Amino acid sequence: MTKKIAIYPGSFDPITNGHIDLIKRASRLFDEVIIGITQNSKKTAFMSIDERISLSSEILKEIDNVKVLSFGTLLVDFAQAQNAQVILRGLRAVSDFEYEFQLSGMNKHLNANIETLFMTPAEQYANISSSLVREILSLGGDVSHFVPKAVETLLKTRL
Ligand code: ADP
Numbered sequence: 001m002t003k004k005i006a007i008y009p010g011s012f013d014p015i016t017n018g019h020i021d022l023i024k025r026a027s028r029l030f031d032e033v034i035i036g037i038t039q040n041s042k043k044t045a046f047m048s049i050d051e052r053i054s055l056s057s058e059i060l061k062e063i064d065n066v067k068v069l070s071f072g073t074l075l076v077d078f079a080q081a082q083n084a085q086v087i088l089r090g091l092r093a094v095s096d097f098e099y100e101f102q103l104s105g106m107n108k109h110l111n112a113n114i115e116t117l118f119m120t121p122a123e124q125y126a127n128i129s130s131s132l133v134r135e136i137l138s139l140g141g142d143v144s145h146f147v148p149k150a151v152e153t154l155l156k157t158r159l
Pocket of ligand 1: 009010011012013016017018019022088089090091092096120121125126127128129130
């Protein structure tokens with residue numbers, strides 16, 4: 001039987017408890033979940049790609065069927081190269097919808113064989129975003145409820 005593989009792409013700058021909640025849920029639905037960290041994000045990267053990979057790998061190492069890779073190609077090409085059938089994206093609020101709808105439409109146009117699936121996090125994670133975590137930290141706020149300890153520690157050394 002074909003392995004069911006999902007790609008969860010994003011900047012993960014940094015990985016948050018919201019991302020992790022989604023990854024844990026997805027790991028129970030798919031044979032393999034590949035975290036695809038984008039190399040060429042429009043956003044200005046806070047952490048280097050290597051830092052994001054090693055931090056995410058360390059945090060997710062206990063989940064056997066999850067692996068972390070980075071990619072600099074079209075997402076659908078990366079998904080195809082990894083034999084993934086599904087692109088996974090998170091929806092936190094209605095405000096995420098418009099962009100995500102557009103993105104999934106473009107990806108379907110580029111490769112109709114790959115489906116985009118949306119998942120929502122547990123309620124307590126719905127307001128977490130990487131950009132807010134960076135902002136709160138830079139202003140000296142407490143982010144311990146939003147990110148794992150390892151992320152908080154590394155980010156603090158960066159400020
Ligand atoms: P991108 O730069 O591609 O938006 P992110 O790392 O910010 O990358 O997010 C990757 C994916 O995870 C996106 O689909 C985003 O909507 C989703 N996501 C981000 N934060 C959360 C959260 N707290 N709960 C659920 N999904 C989330």
